Amino acid sequence: MTDQSRLSRRRLLGGLTGLAAVAAVPLVASPASAAPGDRRPPRIYSCRQWGARAPQDELTKIFERPNKIIVHHTAFPNVDDHSLEYAFQNSRDIQDLHMDGNGWSDSGQHFTNSQGGFLTEGRTGSLKALRSGRYMIQGAHCVGQNTQAIGIENDGSYHLGAPVPQAQWDSLVAFCVYTCSRYGIPATEIYGHMDFNATLCPGGLHERLPELRSAVQSRLDR
Template sequence: MIHEHGQLNRRALLRGALGTGVLLGSGLGVATVGAVTAPTAAAATGPTIASCATWGARQPTRNPTAVYSRPARILIHHTATDNVEDYSLAHAYEHARWIQDLHMDTNGWLDSGQHFTNSRGGYLMEGRHQSLAALRSGDHLIEGAHCPGQNRTAIGIENEGNYMEVEPPQALWDSLVAFCVYTCQQYDIPPTEIDGHRDYYDTLCPGDRLYALLPRLREEVAAALN
C-alpha cells in the first residue's frame, strides 16, 4: 500500500499481505459518484476526522518527522483492496488498524504511511500520527511514506477500495471533496494541485476510474473554496 523512502510496490505488497481487501464505512449507501455538490461548510470548520487515538492506533516505533513548510499538493491514492459493502464506522476503524499493522509489521515502517484514510462509507481518519494536528495548524506537515519524492511535500490520502473498473461510492466521494476543501484551505494549496499517485510514480494508483475523476474533484473543491 504505500512506500517508505521508495521501498516496495504498493499493489504487490497488498496482494502479498492479504490479497483481498478489507472494510469501511458510514452507512450512507453504495451509489457511485453522481451529481455531487461540494460541501461548502467544510471549508469553514473542516470535516470530522478521527484521530489515531480514536480508531485505536498503535504507537509509532519512533516519533514522526515534522517538516516545517506547507505541502505543495494533495496526492490521491486508493488502497487497491476489495470494494467491500460494510460501510460501518467500526469497519472503517478496523481497516485503519489493518493498514497500520501491514505498514509496521510487514514493511517495517514507523507508522501508517499515508497521512489520512478515507473509508468507502465516508469516514475520514488520521493515518500517520501527528498529521491531524499539523493539518489543523496549517503551518507544517508530517513526513509520510506514500510516494517516493513526495513524502515531504505532499499530503497523501488513501481511499479504501479498488477503482480500476468502478467509481467510488458517493459517501467516499463526498468525504474526499470535503477533505480536499479543508486541506487546500489550511495549507493554501491551489485545487489545481490535487494529483494522483501515478502522476509521480510508476503505479496504477489511484485506479483508472478514480484518476479520471480528478478534474472533477479539482472543480468541486475550487467551487467550494470560492
C-alpha cells in the same frame, strides 16, 4: 472479521499503499459532508480514536507547508460494510501492513477515507499538523513527494472499474477543501499517485481528478 480475512486484506494491499484499545466513540456517526455551502471542517477521527499503535520510531516534522495533495486507493476489496467500525478496522489493517509488512515507522499515508465516507488520521500527528496549517509530518506514501505532499488513501480497488461510492467521493471533496484551505494549496495541485510513481494507484479515481479539482475549487470560491 476473522484473522484469516484480515490477513488476506493485507496481502491484497501489498506494495500499493496492532491492535491498541479503541477509545469510545458514538456508534451513531455521520460521514464527512461535502454539501454545497457547508464550510465546516469535516469530521476526522484521530489515531487515538481508532486505536492506532504507537509509531516504531520518532516521526519527522517538516516545518513548511505542503504544496500538494496526492490521492491513493488501498487496493483492498470493495465491501458492503460502510460502517464507522469497519473504517476503524480498515485503518488498523493498513497500519499493521505498513509497520509489520513494509517495516515502516507508522502508516504511510497521512489520512484515510473509507468507502462509507469516514475520514481517519493515518500517520500519527498528521491531524494536529493539518489543523495548525503551519507544518506537516513527513509521510511514506509516494516516492519523491513525502516531504511536500499530503497523502490520502481511499479504501477500495478502483483499477478494475468499480464505481466510487458517493459517500466516499463527498468526503474526499470535503477533505481536499479543508486541506487546501488550511495549507493554502491550490485546487490545481491535487494529483494521483500514478502522476509520480509507476503504479495503477489510484485507479479510476485518477480519471476523476479534473472533476475533483473543479468541485474543490467551487467550494473554495464560496
